[in-house]
Ligand code: SF4
């Protein structure tokens with residue numbers, strides 16, 4: 366009797382999140398929650414990066430990912446994903462550790478979508494809207 370085909374391997378987290386960026390991608394406008402403390406941390410730029418949907422604030426989303434994510438050509442030729450507000454990023458981003466179960470879930474759900482970005486522009490994408 367033939368056995369079941371082996372399950373596809375789970376995508377592994379890279380050694381550097383800049384080679385991944387998967388957890389910064391979503392089409393949902395309420396993907397990245399911005400709490401009151403997050404809003405304060407964003408300071409004078411809070412209105413630029415975040416907006417209110419009803420009574421709650423969230424990071425703005427651009428081109429299918431968080432507006433604060435820059436996608437540029439890395440030294441090896443592949444895309445390089447860079448959080449432009451790393452020091453001020455929301456708590457939900459701080460809480461997502463690389464190689465954690467949540468990270469693995471993000472990779473399993475969305476890694477294929479990011480692979481399509483292998484043709485990312487050679488210059489940094491402008492997501493600042495300035
Ligand atoms: S935390 Fe995980 S999903 Fe997010 S960028 Fe890093 S490796 Fe990718």
Ligand code: SF4
Pocket residue numbers: 388389397424431432433434435447448449450451454455458
């Ligand atoms: S704030 Fe930075 S780490 Fe958080 S989703 Fe946006 S780009 Fe990613």
